[in-house]
Amino acid sequence: MRTRTELTFFLLLALPLHVSAQSTNTTDQTELIQQLWSRIETLERRVSELEGLPRSANPVAIQTVALASPATPASAHPETAMPNYQAGEQQPGADAGAQPSYPSLKMAGFSDFNFSATDRNPLTLQRNARSGFTEGQFVLHLTSALSSKVNYFAELSASARTDAGTGSPAVTGFNFEMERTFIRFDQSDHFKASFGRYHTPINWWNTAYHHGQWLQTTISRPEMTQFGGRFIPVHFVGAMVEGTVPSGSLNLNYNAGFGNGRGSVINRGGDAGDNNNHRAWLVNLFAKPDAWFGLQVGGSVYRDKITLAGQEFREWITSGHVVWQKENPEVIAEFANVNHREVGREITFNSQAYYIQVGYRLPWFEGLWKPYYRFEYIHIPRSDVVFQGVPNLAGSVVGLRYDISSFAAIKAEYRNLRRLPDPQPRVNGGFVQTSFTF
Secondary structure, X not given: OOXXXXXXXXXXXXXXXXXXXXXXXXXXXXXXXXXXXXXXXXXXXXXXXXXXXXXXXXXXXXXXXXXXXXXXXXXXOHXXXXXXXXXXXXXXXXXXXXXXXXXXXXXXXXXXXXXXXXXXXXXXXXXXXXXXXXXXXXXXXXXXXXXXXXXXXXXXXXXXXXXXXXXXXXXXXXXXXXXXXXXXXXXXXXXXXEEEEEEOOOOHHHHHOOOOHHHOOOOOOOHHHOOOOOOOOOEEEXXXXXXXXXXXXXXXXXXXXEEEOEOOOOOOEOOOXXXXXXXXXXXXXXXXXXXXXXXXXXXXXXXXXXXXXXXXXXXXXXXXXXXXXXXXXXXXXXXXXXXXXXXXXXXXXXXXXXXXXXXXXXXXXXXXXXXEEEEEEEEOOOOOOOOOOOOOEEEEEEEEEEEEEOOEEEEXXXXXXEOOOOOOOEEEEEEEEEEEEO
16 A cells, blocks of 8 residues: 555656646646645545554454444444445456356454453452453354345354353353344445344444454443443344435435334343334434544434333433544544333433543554543433343543454453442452454
8 A cells, every 4th residue: 555655746746747638728727736636635634544544454354344234334434444345246356257156155253362350349349259261252243145235144152151060951151142133235325224133223332343352442342332231222123224315525324223122131132022012213323524534423312112020111212422433543432311211100210321432553563552541431310110220330441452463452451440329339450351353
């Protein structure tokens, strides 16, 4: 890839040739020069962004994730944009006379290993925490082109169980889960329709970083969007439409979904069917303006009716995010409000959560080191029946990521958290992880 200086140099060399070939008229020359300079500035900006990518960027993994997520089209993440060839398109180096064949299956994998030590149990706050090594998730991403416009994606995970070997018959050592599975029809950039199980697009992190710890900067996810958490519905089963909206340089995108809401266990999606006759729906809008290349601003709404132990509750979730999708710096900020109202009563409960994360890839040592910091906060009213048992939080994370290769990283984190309200003891912990893709 040519550097910005080289690119500008070659374009300037070509400038007088274009001018003389086009016209000797002064006005025409001036307009042409302005057009060429505008083009140079655009190309310089794009080259700068590409040069700023970390060496850890993995074409196979990022391409798979970009293609796989209906909540985040490939164009939604220019910082990880890779050549995303649809089935039937000619790829560089391919035989020009070759015909596409279907289905065309591709696979990418992720895994990680961890060490942790804390002075207290982060949930019970008791001094009975144990340190040691743990196996992380083993994750597979499978993508198959079924035609030039139809694709299937699956994300499978295997997680170590703490109760392995107990019971009769004995519990197996790992819990296998179908995290995402859907089929998508791509009519155009403006309209794509899919059916299946998704990571719900009501939170930026939830659709930007899927299973596979190597993908994200940090070891831990924000608690408001933890897998298996209850604050937001992480998974969604149903139908989704998405695409771009003609909006010029604003680059507006949308997602709209209709499907099963939370299950009887609210941290589970309705995989085997909804537990009532009221479907959930959601709308997500976000913009990526050309004027601030790397910026994404968006918001979402989610509506559902929850049935718990014979009681019914209306749920409204509203959220917003501002993200600066660069490495120097990386800034991610999100907020969500969850409103619950028991059917037949006028009492409502509002729970809030937010986090702010900042990271910066250091320019020294070949750009392999990236320190980061995150503050997060969760407030749950004690009287909220739906969120009973969901803990409050005020905590900080400080860490450092080192990319040991283009496909593996080592991360170290220190976490300090406090379960509100005061007075509650703080929990301190140290964590080390090696994560990779293959």
